Amino acid sequence: PSKVDRAACSGRGHLRLKDGKAWTLLTTMTELKGHEESMGERRPMGAEHGSAQGRKSWLEQRQAEAEALGRTTQPEVLVIGGGQGGLALGARLRQLGVSTIIVDKHERPGDAWRKRYKSLCLHDPVWYDHLPYIDFPKNWPVFAPKDKIGDWLEMYAKVMELNVWNSTEAKTAHWDEASKEWNVTVVRNGEEITLRPKQLVFATGMSAKPNLPTFKGMERFKGEQHHSSVHPGPDAWAGKKAVVIGSNNSAHDICAALWEAGADVTMVQRSTTHIARSETLMTESLGPLYSEQALANGVTTAKADLIFASLPYRIMHEFQIPVANRMREVDADFYAALEKAGFMLDFGADDSGLFMKYLRRGSGYYIDVGASQLIIDGKIKLKSGVEVEEITETGVRFADGSELEADLIVYATGYGSMNGWVADLVDRETADRVGKCWGHGSNTPKDPGPWEGEQRNMWKPTQVEGLWFHGGNLHQSRHYSQFLALQLKARAEGIPTPVYGLQEVHHKG
Structure with a gap:
């Protein structure tokens, strides 16, 4: 990698050679000149030395900021979603001085x-999953359980001084063309509040609302049925019979x-699934x-992030x-034993494996951390290759x-698709204007062309x-939050941000 300077920004690049000639070139902006992050030599003093009558402590200043934001002052950016994506972006914007809720x-x-x-x-290892500014400690487990991740995110929000409104639900949003701002109605702890941000970011993961199938007869089932997103x-269910319809990570x-x-559990596999053993993924890929x-x-x-991002999608496979x-x-x-058990495998549309399947469709795979052996051993029963009738x-x-x-x-x-949330919050027309x-656009299953x-x-x-939109795994939340935050900061400062061509919409979701 090499460092370059330009009038408006500084950045880094990556050049890959093939047969002595330039093959791929990536350039990235990492800082806006004059608007650098408040870190390193530019870090805040914290406790100010000296004496002044009536001055406020750090805590009092934070409380005053939190009380004013959204009431007497308006945020520049409103982020919907306080998971790893929303918090990572909020941390980036905080360091850039962009007011955010x-x-x-x-x-x-x-x-x-x-x-x-x-x-x-987490099915991804710790080295892949750091959030901006605060790495996981050196004794952090390779694969963190969900409650440990939850505690880390709560700590992160506090330490990074993020303005997170919990117990808050966004109800409606519409764009005011005259004022060039959004009017977003939220309900916070039972109180209805209208926020007027210039920029609205959906950070609700890489997905939208659960896909709940509409099988014939669902209404008459006398047992318990629910989507995996709300599975407690x-x-x-000890000693009971369970059927799980699906064959990806959650299933x-x-x-x-x-x-x-x-x-007594049976997995219903309706289509092929790619399986990548976690141990092999770590040694051979990551x-x-x-x-x-x-x-x-x-x-x-x-x-690592720069190298990882330096491959254009056209040749990544x-x-x-x-x-x-x-x-x-x-x-x-391992794969032979799975197939012998009746499991239907694939290795991607062009045998390119896990990462391309993730980037193309975000589904259709399982990173094996033990369940596959249960299928091989018959402990998880399998019903594959047959559709549900009712x-x-x-x-x-x-x-x-x-x-x-x-x-x-x-x-x-x-x-x-994530634009489903836009349909709910704004309207269907706006969601369709955004598109999928x-x-x-690889023209592989669930990623229709044309090429994007x-x-x-x-x-x-x-x-x-x-x-x-901001989403993805912890790696993507870390890496791409930087570039989204810089775009938002530039707009907040009135720095020209010419867009040379917006993505055309070919699929509505």
Whole structure:
């Protein structure tokens, strides 16, 4: 990497050579000149030395700021969603001096993690998952459980001095063309408040509302049925029969937890799924950039992020196919055993494996942390390759005429596009103007063409003025929050931000 300076900003670049010639070039802006982050030599003093009558303490200043923001003063940016994405962006904006409110419906930061099924944990390793400014400590576990992540996010919000409005739900939003600002109605602890930010960011993850199927007969089922997003955990189902419809990350996690709790559990796999063993993923894929060995080799998180981002999507699969092939060879016996158990595998539309599938569609895979062996051993039963015909009073009937009895049905059937939240908060017309979020037009399953070259609508201007999207895993929350924050800061300061071409909308969601 090399450092470059320009009149308005400073940044870094990455040049990749092939046969002695330039092959790929990435340039990134890291700072706006004159508007650098308040860190390092520019860090705040904190406690001011000396004496002054009537001066306020740090705590009093923070309290006064929090009390005024949204009432006597308006935020420049309103972020909807207080998970890792919203908090990472809020931290970046805080360091840039951009007034920001983050609203979240949960009672405490981190509750979006705490309130998921109890076996949830990160499937990505710790080196990949740091948030901006504060790395996880050196004794942090490789794969953090959900409640530990929730506690970290709550700490992060406090330490980074973020203005998070918890127990707050956004109700409506509309753009005022005359004032060039949003009017957003929120309800905070029962009180209705109107906020008027210039910029509105949806940081609600990489997905939207749960996809709940509409199988015939669902209304007559006498047991418990719910989407995986609201699954409370396995404790109530010991000795009971559970059917989990779906075969991606959540489905595997929930099935494994139900089996551990003593339930008789069956996974219903309706289409192929890519499986990547966590250990092999770490050694063969992530290890060179995100591991203790990478750090020992001088590959910092910032350097790893730059290298990781330096591959254009057009050629990224060329790098991922050999990685996926190596993983396939290393775990050949594992994959053979899964197929023998009846599990339907795929390795991506072009055999490019996990990362391309994630970037193209954000679904269709499982990072194995143990559930696959339960399937191989028959401890998690499997019903694959057959569609659900209907839900009966006592279970699930399939197109081949077979039936499964169930006390519990969990629909681990994924989520819709992020612009679905826009339809709810603003209106359907605005959501359609934005179009589908995520994917880059690879013309592979669930990522229809034409070619976009970038993630649809993520971290960049959209067809709707003042409307932005931020989401993804912790790595993406860290990395792309920097570039989104810089775009928002430039607009707040009136720095020219020419957009040379907005993404055309080819799919509405």
